[in-house]
Amino acid sequence: MKELRSSWFPFLLGVVILVMILKDVLWPPHNETPAEKISDKGWYAPDINLVPKTSDGDQIRYGRELIVNTSKYFGPKGIIASITNGMNCQNCHVEAGTKPFGNSFAAVAANYPLFRNRSGQIESIEFRINDCMQRSLNGKEIDSLSKEMRAMVAYFNWIGEGVPKKTKPAGSGIVEIPFMQRAADPQQGKMIFENQCQRCHGGNGQGVMFPDSTGYIYPPLWGSDSYNIGAGLYRISRLAAFIKYNMPFDLTQSSPQLSDEEAWDVAAFISSQPRPEKRFTGDWPKPETKPEDFPFGPYTDGFSEIQHKYGPFIPISEAKEKQKGGLK
Ligand code: HEC
Numbered sequence: 001m002k003e004l005r006s007s008w009f010p011f012l013l014g015v016v017i018l019v020m021i022l023k024d025v026l027w028p029p030h031n032e033t034p035a036e037k038i039s040d041k042g043w044y045a046p047d048i049n050l051v052p053k054t055s056d057g058d059q060i061r062y063g064r065e066l067i068v069n070t071s072k073y074f075g076p077k078g079i080i081a082s083i084t085n086g087m088n089c090q091n092c093h094v095e096a097g098t099k100p101f102g103n104s105f106a107a108v109a110a111n112y113p114l115f116r117n118r119s120g121q122i123e124s125i126e127f128r129i130n131d132c133m134q135r136s137l138n139g140k141e142i143d144s145l146s147k148e149m150r151a152m153v154a155y156f157n158w159i160g161e162g163v164p165k166k167t168k169p170a171g172s173g174i175v176e177i178p179f180m181q182r183a184a185d186p187q188q189g190k191m192i193f194e195n196q197c198q199r200c201h202g203g204n205g206q207g208v209m210f211p212d213s214t215g216y217i218y219p220p221l222w223g224s225d226s227y228n229i230g231a232g233l234y235r236i237s238r239l240a241a242f243i244k245y246n247m248p249f250d251l252t253q254s255s256p257q258l259s260d261e262e263a264w265d266v267a268a269f270i271s272s273q274p275r276p277e278k279r280f281t282g283d284w285p286k287p288e289t290k291p292e293d294f295p296f297g298p299y300t301d302g303f304s305e306i307q308h309k310y311g312p313f314i315p316i317s318e319a320k321e322k323q324k325g326g327l328k
């Protein structure tokens with residue numbers, strides 16, 4: 001009996017290894033959409049180390065510094081003003097907005113000024129930056145002529161230098177993932193959060209601060225120091241897509257770790273948690289232009305706020321198309 005086991009064991013081990021190797025070839029995982037892998041093809045950000053040591057160069061470097069260490073300048077203990085929540089722009093615009101699929105700034109200089117349905121007007125880059133100041137950083141606007149605003153604009157123009165006007169390099173901004181057939185499920189999402197996110201963002205999603213509390217090592221995902229309900233990330237399509245391509249932060253360097261469904265569910269969980277309730281009453285002056293996942297009415301389509309928050313979004317999309325057709 002003993003001999004039998006010892007002679008079979010290497011053989012069995014061989015079979016197990018072979019099956020593991022062939023598994024993905026024979027039975028490819030099919031919960032995954034053939035969405036883009038994070039790729040290094042396409043747009044590259046220019047190299048910050050090659051910016052000349054001139055006063056223009058200094059302005060670009062200062063702009064980048066403000067985006068990387070926003071809290072140091074504008075956070076609760078900010079050295080310029082105390083007008084934001086302690087997060088950094090870079091928390092949501094990975095590697096100072098240079099990383100494809102990381103909510104990159106590649107398309108900003110080429111597309112602004114830009115008409116946006118949320119404000120119903122043509123927005124300058126300064127206006128858009130102040131949007132993120134007031135919503136994502138739950139803070140206050142800064143003056144368009146301030147040294148800091150001029151530096152950030154210079155940084156955006158430098159990043160977008162090589163990008164032709166009115167084009168969007170692949171992987172810029174939030175790269176969307178397809179809607180699911182079903183609604184996103186906060187209960188499922190809670191388990192994903194516990195297994196894959198809380199080791200950094202903390203059991204209660206409040207993140208981890210530097211010991212001197214000048215900013216976050218791991219930013220908060222909800223609660224009083226997080227972005228407010230007027231921020232783009234509060235919409236679960238933005239949040240799910242950001243998470244899919246960027247989180248868990250240490251593991252997504254070459255390919256996403258979460259399936260689309262997991263990304264939607266964990267986004268639903270995060271958006272079901274409390275956060276600052278700042279309302280922007282002028283938003284979406286034309287309610288028919290509200291995106292499927294904008295969770296506040298009034299709507300022109302008859303779907304509930306709850307469905308607009310968690311889905312299913314496909315019926316809303318279809319109704320939108322019909323409405324458009326009817327208006328022609
Ligand atoms: C909590 C996350 C978060 C933080 C922090 C944040 N942003 Fe954003 N930002 C977003 C999201 C989400 C979008 C929308 C992207 C999309 O829909 O493609 C966005 C969009 C932008 C855009 C427009 C990009 C485009 O291609 O149209 C600019 C410019 C911008 N942010 C600048 C900033 C600056 C400057 C800061 C810091 C002062 C900042 N953001 C902080 C989440 C954030």
Ligand code: HEC
Nearest residue numbers: 090091092196197200218219220221243247248249250266
């Ligand atoms: C290894 C640590 C780590 C893990 C695990 C991790 N994150 Fe993050 N997360 C970060 C860091 C660091 C940032 C900020 C990135 C930066 O500043 O460069 C971040 C930023 C974020 C942001 C945008 C900023 C904010 O605070 O809202 C979201 C949303 C987010 N993470 C969600 C998740 C989710 C969901 C998971 C689990 C699927 C997860 N993270 C797992 C480290 C982590």
